[in-house]
Amino acid sequence: xxxxxxxxxxxxxxxxxxxxxxxxxxxxxxxxxxxxxxxxxxxxxxxxxxxxxxxxxxxxxxxxxx
Amino acid sequence: xxxxxxxxxxxxxxxxxxxxxxxxxxxxxxxxxxxxxxxxxxxxxxxxxxxxxxxxxxxxxxxxxxxxxxxxxxxxxxxxxxxxxxxxxxxxxxxxxxxxxxxxxxxxxxxxxxxxxxxxxxxxxxxxxxxxxxxxxxxxxxxxxxxxxxxxxxxxxxxxxxxxxxxxxxxxxxxxxxxxxxxxxxxxxxxxxxxxxxxxxxxxxxxxxxxxxxxxxxxxxxxxxxxxxxxxxxxxxxxxxxxxxxxxxxxxxxxx
Numbered sequence: 001x002x003x004x005x006x007x008x009x010x011x012x013x014x015x016x017x018x019x020x021x022x023x024x025x026x027x028x029x030x031x032x033x034x035x036x037x038x039x040x041x042x043x044x045x046x047x048x049x050x051x052x053x054x055x056x057x058x059x060x061x062x063x064x065x066x
Numbered sequence: 067x068x069x070x071x072x073x074x075x076x077x078x079x080x081x082x083x084x085x086x087x088x089x090x091x092x093x094x095x096x097x098x099x100x101x102x103x104x105x106x107x108x109x110x111x112x113x114x115x116x117x118x119x120x121x122x123x124x125x126x127x128x129x130x131x132x133x134x135x136x137x138x139x140x141x142x143x144x145x146x147x148x149x150x151x152x153x154x155x156x157x158x159x160x161x162x163x164x165x166x167x168x169x170x171x172x173x174x175x176x177x178x179x180x181x182x183x184x185x186x187x188x189x190x191x192x193x194x195x196x197x198x199x200x201x202x203x204x205x206x207x208x209x210x211x212x213x214x215x216x217x218x219x220x221x222x223x224x225x226x227x228x229x230x231x232x233x234x235x236x237x238x239x240x241x242x243x244x245x246x247x248x249x250x251x252x253x254x255x256x257x258x259x260x261x262x263x264x265x266x267x268x269x270x271x272x273x274x275x276x277x278x279x280x281x282x283x284x285x286x287x288x289x290x291x292x293x294x295x296x297x298x299x300x301x302x303x304x305x306x307x308x309x310x311x312x313x314x315x316x317x318x319x320x321x322x
Contacts, residue, residue, distance in 0.1 A: 007301065031250050033242055035303045042243045058303050060290065062246045063218035063225050065254040066105045066195030066264070 001053040012051045019046040022059070032059050067092050073165070077119055090280045091119060095165065097279040098122035100187035102175060102203060104155045106264025107217050107271060108193030109141035114272035116159040116166045120279065123159060124187055126171040127151040138261030175199060180206045189275045190214035193268060195254060197245035204229070204238035205313045213278055215271040215286075220257045222296040224267035228274045228286040233307075233321070235287045240308035263295045 003012045005021070012021065018041065022029050029043040035058040041049060069077070069088060080086045086094075099120055101108045104127045115123060131142045131149050139151075146154040152170035159168050173179065180202060184190060190212050192203045200216065207214040207229060216238055217226040229235050270291070277285055290303040307314050 028250055031246050035305070038304055040241060040303075040305050040308065058301065060225070060241075060292065060303050061223070062197065062242065062251055063220050063223060064195065064197040064200060064251060065218055065220040065257070065259055066103050066107045066193050 001051075003051055003053070003055040003057060005057045006059055012055075014051075014053075016051050017047055018049040018051065018057075021051060021057075022046060025059070027059060032061050034059050067095070073119075076163075076165075080118065085280055085282055093281070094119050094276070094279055095121040097189070098124065098187045099189045099191060099275050099279075100124040100126070100183060101191045101193055102126050102199070103193035103195065104139070104141055104151045105135065105193060105195055106138040106219060106259065106261060107268035108191065109139045109155075110265040110268030111191050111193060111272040111275070112141060112155060112159060113162065114269060115275060116163045118272075118276055119163065119165050120275075121165070122167045122169065122187075124169045124171065124183070125152050125155050126173065126175060126183070127155070128172060128174045134255075138259060138264045140261070140265065175202065177202060177206070181210055184210045184212050187212075189278050191271050191275060192216045193271065197248075197251070200238060201245055207231075208237045208239075208313045208317055211317075215274045217267040217271050219259055219264045219267050220252075220254060222260055222263055222294065224263055224293045224295075225290055226267055226270050226274075226286065226293075227288075227290045228278075230278075230285060230287055233318070236305045236307045237311065237314060239313050240311045241290060241303075241305045243308075243311075260295065263293070266293060266295070 029046055034041045077091050097120055099115055101112050104125050129151050131146045131154050141155045141158050150172050152172045156168045156170055211231040213230045215228050229237050292301040
Protein backbone atom coordinates (compact mmCIF):
# COMPACT_ATOMS: atom_id res chain seq x y z
CA UNK A 1 0.00 0.00 0.00
CA UNK A 2 1.05 3.58 -0.52
CA UNK A 3 1.33 6.17 2.22
CA UNK A 4 2.75 9.70 2.22
CA UNK A 5 5.54 10.58 4.64
CA UNK A 6 6.66 14.22 4.86
CA UNK A 7 5.15 14.89 1.45
CA UNK A 8 6.86 11.92 -0.26
CA UNK A 9 5.00 8.78 -1.37
CA UNK A 10 6.26 5.58 0.24
CA UNK A 11 5.37 1.88 0.14
CA UNK A 12 4.32 0.30 3.42
CA UNK A 13 3.35 -3.22 4.43
CA UNK A 14 -0.20 -3.79 5.68
CA UNK A 15 -0.25 -4.66 9.38
CA UNK A 16 2.75 -2.50 10.26
CA UNK A 17 2.41 0.28 12.84
CA UNK A 18 3.64 3.84 13.07
CA UNK A 19 6.29 2.57 15.47
CA UNK A 20 7.53 0.10 12.82
CA UNK A 21 7.72 2.91 10.28
CA UNK A 22 9.75 5.15 12.60
CA UNK A 23 12.10 2.25 13.34
CA UNK A 24 12.50 1.68 9.61
CA UNK A 25 13.32 5.39 9.15
CA UNK A 26 15.72 5.21 12.12
CA UNK A 27 13.80 7.95 13.95
CA UNK A 28 13.89 7.91 17.76
CA UNK A 29 10.22 7.83 18.83
CA UNK A 30 10.75 10.07 21.82
CA UNK A 31 12.12 12.92 19.70
CA UNK A 32 9.12 13.37 17.38
CA UNK A 33 5.38 13.75 17.16
CA UNK A 34 3.49 12.62 14.07
CA UNK A 35 0.61 14.32 12.36
CA UNK A 36 -1.52 11.51 10.90
CA UNK A 37 -4.37 12.59 8.64
CA UNK A 38 -4.59 15.92 10.48
CA UNK A 39 -4.40 14.45 13.97
CA UNK A 40 -1.34 14.89 16.21
CA UNK A 41 -0.05 11.68 17.78
CA UNK A 42 2.52 11.54 20.58
CA UNK A 43 4.92 8.66 21.09
CA UNK A 44 2.81 6.57 23.54
CA UNK A 45 0.35 6.00 20.68
CA UNK A 46 2.81 5.03 17.94
CA UNK A 47 2.87 1.31 18.77
CA UNK A 48 -0.90 0.87 18.55
CA UNK A 49 -1.45 2.99 15.44
CA UNK A 50 -1.59 0.73 12.37
CA UNK A 51 -0.56 2.19 9.03
CA UNK A 52 -3.40 2.38 6.53
CA UNK A 53 -3.60 2.82 2.76
CA UNK A 54 -3.51 6.52 1.90
CA UNK A 55 -2.21 7.69 5.29
CA UNK A 56 -0.70 11.16 5.14
CA UNK A 57 2.00 11.41 7.78
CA UNK A 58 4.18 14.33 8.81
CA UNK A 59 6.98 13.54 11.21
CA UNK A 60 7.84 16.58 13.32
CA UNK A 61 11.04 16.70 15.34
CA UNK A 62 11.40 18.49 18.66
CA UNK A 63 13.51 21.57 17.96
CA UNK A 64 14.48 23.59 20.98
CA UNK A 65 17.42 25.85 20.08
CA UNK A 66 17.29 29.62 20.00
CA UNK B 67 -0.56 61.57 18.20
CA UNK B 68 0.93 63.22 15.10
CA UNK B 69 4.07 61.77 13.61
CA UNK B 70 7.04 64.16 13.55
CA UNK B 71 8.75 65.08 10.28
CA UNK B 72 11.60 62.82 11.28
CA UNK B 73 9.26 59.91 11.99
CA UNK B 74 7.45 60.43 8.68
CA UNK B 75 10.80 60.00 6.98
CA UNK B 76 12.05 57.16 9.19
CA UNK B 77 8.95 55.05 8.67
CA UNK B 78 8.15 56.28 5.11
CA UNK B 79 8.43 52.83 3.50
CA UNK B 80 6.06 51.11 5.90
CA UNK B 81 3.67 54.09 6.14
CA UNK B 82 3.03 53.36 2.45
CA UNK B 83 1.57 49.99 3.34
CA UNK B 84 -2.23 50.25 3.60
CA UNK B 85 -2.09 47.94 6.64
CA UNK B 86 0.20 50.39 8.47
CA UNK B 87 -0.31 54.07 7.57
CA UNK B 88 -0.27 56.79 10.24
CA UNK B 89 -2.81 54.98 12.41
CA UNK B 90 -0.84 51.73 12.33
CA UNK B 91 2.42 53.52 13.07
CA UNK B 92 0.83 55.15 16.11
CA UNK B 93 -0.53 51.79 17.13
CA UNK B 94 2.99 50.32 17.00
CA UNK B 95 4.35 53.24 19.04
CA UNK B 96 1.79 52.49 21.76
CA UNK B 97 2.53 48.75 21.72
CA UNK B 98 4.95 46.57 23.63
CA UNK B 99 6.68 43.25 23.01
CA UNK B 100 8.57 41.06 25.48
CA UNK B 101 11.48 39.19 23.92
CA UNK B 102 12.55 36.24 26.01
CA UNK B 103 16.13 35.62 24.94
CA UNK B 104 18.44 37.84 22.90
CA UNK B 105 20.27 35.05 21.08
CA UNK B 106 19.92 33.96 17.47
CA UNK B 107 16.13 34.27 17.29
CA UNK B 108 15.82 37.26 19.63
CA UNK B 109 18.54 39.29 17.86
CA UNK B 110 16.76 39.29 14.52
CA UNK B 111 13.32 39.77 16.07
CA UNK B 112 14.45 42.65 18.31
CA UNK B 113 16.17 44.54 15.50
CA UNK B 114 13.14 44.39 13.19
CA UNK B 115 10.70 45.31 15.95
CA UNK B 116 12.88 48.25 16.98
CA UNK B 117 13.34 49.39 13.39
CA UNK B 118 9.57 49.23 12.85
CA UNK B 119 8.99 51.54 15.81
CA UNK B 120 7.37 49.30 18.43
CA UNK B 121 7.17 51.69 21.39
CA UNK B 122 8.41 49.46 24.17
CA UNK B 123 10.60 46.36 24.05
CA UNK B 124 11.29 44.17 27.06
CA UNK B 125 14.43 42.02 26.82
CA UNK B 126 15.25 39.16 29.12
CA UNK B 127 18.54 37.30 29.11
CA UNK B 128 20.72 36.15 31.98
CA UNK B 129 23.84 35.55 29.88
CA UNK B 130 26.83 37.62 28.82
CA UNK B 131 28.16 37.88 25.29
CA UNK B 132 30.53 35.05 24.38
CA UNK B 133 32.71 34.83 21.28
CA UNK B 134 30.82 31.71 20.12
CA UNK B 135 27.55 33.74 20.09
CA UNK B 136 28.61 36.19 17.40
CA UNK B 137 28.20 33.79 14.47
CA UNK B 138 24.40 34.10 14.82
CA UNK B 139 23.42 36.59 17.53
CA UNK B 140 23.55 39.72 15.40
CA UNK B 141 22.58 42.14 18.18
CA UNK B 142 26.01 41.60 19.72
CA UNK B 143 29.32 42.78 18.27
CA UNK B 144 32.95 41.90 18.98
CA UNK B 145 33.51 44.87 21.36
CA UNK B 146 30.56 43.59 23.46
CA UNK B 147 32.37 40.42 24.61
CA UNK B 148 31.64 39.63 28.30
CA UNK B 149 29.01 42.39 28.51
CA UNK B 150 25.54 41.35 29.75
CA UNK B 151 23.51 40.56 26.62
CA UNK B 152 20.65 42.76 27.79
CA UNK B 153 23.01 45.74 27.99
CA UNK B 154 24.55 45.03 24.59
CA UNK B 155 21.07 44.64 23.09
CA UNK B 156 19.82 47.88 24.69
CA UNK B 157 22.74 49.85 23.23
CA UNK B 158 22.10 48.57 19.68
CA UNK B 159 18.36 49.18 19.86
CA UNK B 160 18.80 52.70 21.26
CA UNK B 161 21.28 53.45 18.53
CA UNK B 162 19.01 52.02 15.80
CA UNK B 163 15.84 53.78 16.93
CA UNK B 164 15.65 56.26 19.82
CA UNK B 165 11.82 56.12 19.61
CA UNK B 166 11.92 52.71 21.32
CA UNK B 167 11.90 52.39 25.10
CA UNK B 168 13.97 49.39 26.15
CA UNK B 169 13.41 47.55 29.42
CA UNK B 170 15.91 44.88 30.42
CA UNK B 171 15.72 41.93 32.79
CA UNK B 172 19.04 40.21 33.37
CA UNK B 173 17.56 37.18 35.07
CA UNK B 174 16.54 33.57 34.49
CA UNK B 175 12.82 33.11 34.11
CA UNK B 176 10.79 30.67 36.14
CA UNK B 177 7.18 30.09 37.13
CA UNK B 178 7.71 32.67 39.90
CA UNK B 179 8.81 35.74 37.93
CA UNK B 180 7.41 35.07 34.44
CA UNK B 181 3.66 35.67 35.07
CA UNK B 182 4.29 39.16 36.49
CA UNK B 183 6.41 40.06 33.48
CA UNK B 184 3.88 38.81 30.91
CA UNK B 185 1.15 41.13 32.17
CA UNK B 186 3.27 44.17 31.26
CA UNK B 187 3.47 43.41 27.52
CA UNK B 188 1.07 43.07 24.57
CA UNK B 189 2.86 40.27 22.73
CA UNK B 190 5.50 37.74 23.78
CA UNK B 191 8.31 36.29 21.67
CA UNK B 192 9.78 32.99 22.81
CA UNK B 193 13.37 33.23 21.62
CA UNK B 194 14.77 30.87 24.24
CA UNK B 195 17.10 27.95 23.63
CA UNK B 196 15.67 25.16 25.78
CA UNK B 197 12.53 23.04 26.06
CA UNK B 198 11.89 23.64 29.75
CA UNK B 199 11.56 27.40 29.21
CA UNK B 200 9.62 26.94 25.95
CA UNK B 201 6.99 24.86 27.77
CA UNK B 202 6.99 27.34 30.67
CA UNK B 203 6.39 30.30 28.33
CA UNK B 204 3.59 28.52 26.49
CA UNK B 205 1.91 27.40 29.74
CA UNK B 206 2.12 30.82 31.38
CA UNK B 207 0.97 32.70 28.25
CA UNK B 208 -2.08 30.41 27.99
CA UNK B 209 -2.84 30.98 31.70
CA UNK B 210 -2.34 34.76 31.39
CA UNK B 211 -4.26 35.00 28.11
CA UNK B 212 -1.24 36.44 26.24
CA UNK B 213 -0.48 35.96 22.54
CA UNK B 214 2.96 34.60 21.77
CA UNK B 215 5.21 33.48 18.95
CA UNK B 216 7.07 30.23 19.46
CA UNK B 217 10.20 29.29 17.53
CA UNK B 218 13.00 26.77 17.77
CA UNK B 219 16.06 26.21 15.60
CA UNK B 220 18.81 23.66 15.23
CA UNK B 221 21.21 22.75 12.45
CA UNK B 222 19.61 23.82 9.16
CA UNK B 223 16.09 23.63 10.51
CA UNK B 224 13.56 25.75 12.35
CA UNK B 225 9.92 25.70 13.44
CA UNK B 226 7.50 28.41 14.44
CA UNK B 227 3.84 29.01 15.25
CA UNK B 228 1.75 31.74 16.83
CA UNK B 229 -0.73 31.41 19.68
CA UNK B 230 -3.66 33.74 20.24
CA UNK B 231 -5.72 33.58 23.44
CA UNK B 232 -9.06 33.40 21.63
CA UNK B 233 -9.99 29.91 22.84
CA UNK B 234 -9.51 28.45 19.37
CA UNK B 235 -5.72 28.19 19.15
CA UNK B 236 -3.53 25.26 20.07
CA UNK B 237 -0.52 25.91 22.32
CA UNK B 238 2.94 24.31 22.39
CA UNK B 239 1.68 21.63 24.77
CA UNK B 240 -1.29 20.84 22.48
CA UNK B 241 1.30 19.92 19.88
CA UNK B 242 4.20 18.40 21.78
CA UNK B 243 2.58 17.39 25.12
CA UNK B 244 5.82 17.35 27.16
CA UNK B 245 9.55 18.04 26.80
CA UNK B 246 11.56 15.20 25.25
CA UNK B 247 14.04 13.33 27.47
CA UNK B 248 17.01 15.75 27.65
CA UNK B 249 19.58 13.06 26.78
CA UNK B 250 17.77 12.41 23.47
CA UNK B 251 18.22 15.90 22.05
CA UNK B 252 21.71 17.28 21.44
CA UNK B 253 22.09 20.89 22.59
CA UNK B 254 23.12 23.60 20.19
CA UNK B 255 26.78 23.37 21.10
CA UNK B 256 26.69 19.73 20.00
CA UNK B 257 24.20 19.97 17.12
CA UNK B 258 25.41 23.22 15.54
CA UNK B 259 23.29 25.91 13.92
CA UNK B 260 23.58 28.12 10.86
CA UNK B 261 23.18 31.72 12.00
CA UNK B 262 21.05 32.73 9.04
CA UNK B 263 18.52 29.98 9.87
CA UNK B 264 18.00 31.48 13.34
CA UNK B 265 17.71 34.91 11.70
CA UNK B 266 15.02 33.68 9.30
CA UNK B 267 12.92 32.30 12.14
CA UNK B 268 13.45 35.36 14.35
CA UNK B 269 12.38 37.56 11.45
CA UNK B 270 9.18 35.51 11.05
CA UNK B 271 8.51 35.99 14.76
CA UNK B 272 8.90 39.76 14.42
CA UNK B 273 6.54 39.73 11.42
CA UNK B 274 3.90 37.87 13.41
CA UNK B 275 4.26 40.30 16.34
CA UNK B 276 3.85 43.29 13.99
CA UNK B 277 0.78 41.74 12.34
CA UNK B 278 -0.77 41.15 15.75
CA UNK B 279 0.01 44.66 17.00
CA UNK B 280 -1.48 46.14 13.82
CA UNK B 281 -4.66 44.13 14.36
CA UNK B 282 -4.20 42.10 11.17
CA UNK B 283 -5.47 38.60 10.52
CA UNK B 284 -3.68 35.71 8.83
CA UNK B 285 -1.46 34.82 11.78
CA UNK B 286 0.35 31.48 11.96
CA UNK B 287 -2.14 29.90 14.38
CA UNK B 288 -2.91 26.18 14.52
CA UNK B 289 -0.11 25.67 11.99
CA UNK B 290 3.47 24.75 12.76
CA UNK B 291 5.69 26.09 10.01
CA UNK B 292 8.76 23.90 9.54
CA UNK B 293 11.68 25.35 7.60
CA UNK B 294 14.37 23.08 6.18
CA UNK B 295 17.09 25.36 4.85
CA UNK B 296 19.48 22.76 3.49
CA UNK B 297 17.11 21.72 0.66
CA UNK B 298 15.00 24.83 1.09
CA UNK B 299 11.64 23.30 1.90
CA UNK B 300 8.75 24.67 3.94
CA UNK B 301 6.18 22.34 5.50
CA UNK B 302 3.08 23.18 7.47
CA UNK B 303 1.78 20.89 10.19
CA UNK B 304 -1.82 21.59 11.11
CA UNK B 305 -2.87 21.15 14.72
CA UNK B 306 -5.75 22.09 17.00
CA UNK B 307 -6.26 22.79 20.68
CA UNK B 308 -5.80 19.29 22.17
CA UNK B 309 -8.73 18.07 24.28
CA UNK B 310 -6.24 16.48 26.67
CA UNK B 311 -3.93 19.52 27.03
CA UNK B 312 -3.97 20.12 30.80
CA UNK B 313 -3.13 23.83 30.52
CA UNK B 314 -5.77 24.67 27.91
CA UNK B 315 -8.33 22.59 29.81
CA UNK B 316 -7.57 24.41 33.06
CA UNK B 317 -7.99 27.73 31.21
CA UNK B 318 -11.34 26.64 29.73
CA UNK B 319 -12.65 25.55 33.12
CA UNK B 320 -11.71 28.91 34.63
CA UNK B 321 -13.54 30.76 31.85
CA UNK B 322 -16.80 28.82 32.09
